[in-house]
Amino acid sequence: MSSRAAQPALKTPVSANGKRGGNGKARHREQDIEVGLDGLVGHAGYAVRRFQIWIFQDFIRTLAAVDIKPTQYSVLTVIGANPGLSQMAVAKRLGIERARLVHLLDSLEDRKLVRRVQSRTDRRSHALHLTGRGEASLRQFMLLAAEHERHVAEKIGAANREHLLRILAAFT
Amino acid sequence: MSSRAAQPALKTPVSANGKRGGNGKARHREQDIEVGLDGLVGHAGYAVRRFQIWIFQDFIRTLAAVDIKPTQYSVLTVIGANPGLSQMAVAKRLGIERARLVHLLDSLEDRKLVRRVQSRTDRRSHALHLTGRGEASLRQFMLLAAEHERHVAEKIGAANREHLLRILAAFT
DNA sequence: AACAATTGTTGTCGTCAACAACAATATTTC
DNA sequence: GAAATATTGTTGTTGACGACAACAATTGTT
Numbered sequence: 001m002s003s004r005a006a007q008p009a010l011k012t013p014v015s016a017n018g019k020r021g022g023n024g025k026a027r028h029r030e031q032d033i034e035v036g037l038d039g040l041v042g043h044a045g046y047a048v049r050r051f052q053i054w055i056f057q058d059f060i061r062t063l064a065a066v067d068i069k070p071t072q073y074s075v076l077t078v079i080g081a082n083p084g085l086s087q088m089a090v091a092k093r094l095g096i097e098r099a100r101l102v103h104l105l106d107s108l109e110d111r112k113l114v115r116r117v118q119s120r121t122d123r124r125s126h127a128l129h130l131t132g133r134g135e136a137s138l139r140q141f142m143l144l145a146a147e148h149e150r151h152v153a154e155k156i157g158a159a160n161r162e163h164l165l166r167i168l169a170a171f172t
Numbered sequence: 173m174s175s176r177a178a179q180p181a182l183k184t185p186v187s188a189n190g191k192r193g194g195n196g197k198a199r200h201r202e203q204d205i206e207v208g209l210d211g212l213v214g215h216a217g218y219a220v221r222r223f224q225i226w227i228f229q230d231f232i233r234t235l236a237a238v239d240i241k242p243t244q245y246s247v248l249t250v251i252g253a254n255p256g257l258s259q260m261a262v263a264k265r266l267g268i269e270r271a272r273l274v275h276l277l278d279s280l281e282d283r284k285l286v287r288r289v290q291s292r293t294d295r296r297s298h299a300l301h302l303t304g305r306g307e308a309s310l311r312q313f314m315l316l317a318a319e320h321e322r323h324v325a326e327k328i329g330a331a332n333r334e335h336l337l338r339i340l341a342a343f344t
Numbered sequence: 345a346a347c348a349a350t351t352g353t354t355g356t357c358g359t360c361a362a363c364a365a366c367a368a369t370a371t372t373t374c
Numbered sequence: 375g376a377a378a379t380a381t382t383g384t385t386g387t388t389g390a391c392g393a394c395a396a397c398a399a400t401t402g403t404t
Contacts (some may be wrong), residue, residue: 039249045227045324047230048223049242052217070218164220165214
């Protein structure tokens with residue numbers, strides 16, 4: 001069935017217990033000893049989670065000066081590329097709940113980056129647009145985002161980054 | 173400087189506004205029209221985030237019968253591979269806070285999968301061990317996790333999965 | 345012995361996803 | 375056209391999660 005899926009590991013005590021013998025300089029304590037992970041290697045989900053944490057932290061750090069977080073950036077990007085979209089459409093596009101988008105837009109509207117315009121074709125919905133300030137800001141954000149992307153390339157290699165984007169293109 | 177970083181996009185209204193003309197069957201409404209994303213493609217963080225969401229949902233769904241979530245699985249795996257580890261060591265290994273690990277272990281201990289044993293070398297810390305039940309359960313969890321991993325391979329291709337694991341090996 | 349550091353624990357805060365409920369409006373059905 | 379149904383934006387609640395701060399017990403350092 002499984003080529004080599006279920007590893008027979010599970011029995012690999014790394015002896016992180018009675019290792020305190022030594023003598024003079026106990027240079028590293030128990031926690032610093034390398035912890036074997038066995039069952040964790042080979043799990044795509046774990047690697048992806050750790051990578052996602054790193055990549056988000058770098059994005060936030062790189063765009064800290066303009067105080068834009070990944071979700072805000074994605075919202076601005078979609079609105080900038082498709083002016084007039086409704087909140088439902090943006091939410092569905094980005095896979096976030098419309099309830100959550102409300103607060104995001106509140107924040108962006110307070111910062112004069114986005115406007116909610118009453119749609120005349122459907123008086124329930126709002127047509128979303130970037131303000132002039134929003135468009136100018138987004139251009140700056142995109143420059144910083146490109147710098148962040150360069151950090152990613154440095155971290156995993158440019159070729160690997162390209163390959164990764166190709167592998168995950170279906171999820172974009 | 174930037175090879176092709178900052179795309180000059182930002183101006184691509186997809187005309188999702190006055191499109192309601194038609195006549196009889198208005199088969200798809202605004203939201204169903206394909207939304208161009210422009211600025212979002214080429215961003216590794218976004219693709220990784222979406223993939224991570226998918227992969228976690230599949231993991232949770234695949235292990236729903238045994239009610240084990242990714243974080244719990246990772247904790248059990250690390251303890252199973254390194255019996256006797258302290259909570260600090262496990263937390264540091266998995267990149268989670270020791271405060272959070274407390275609750276995770278409470279839950280796992282309630283389910284008789286893990287035991288906190290008083291360490292004799294350091295009376296502050298607990299040596300973590302799987303119970304007999306815990307070891308047997310973990311073996312089952314690993315089988316289900318392998319099935320989940322097969323889902324990943326079906327989704328992105330087995331070769332791509334291998335390559336992705338290699339690219340992200342540094343984060344494991 | 346006095347001081348500082350570590351471990352497990354508890355608690356708070358802010359972010360986020362998943363729901364449920366609601367008023368206003370649009371669409372469908374009779 | 376009126377009644378039933380669905381959708382949109384909004385508000386609120388819940389639970390998972392990361393980041394902190396504070397604390398008692400214990401260990402390490404000076």
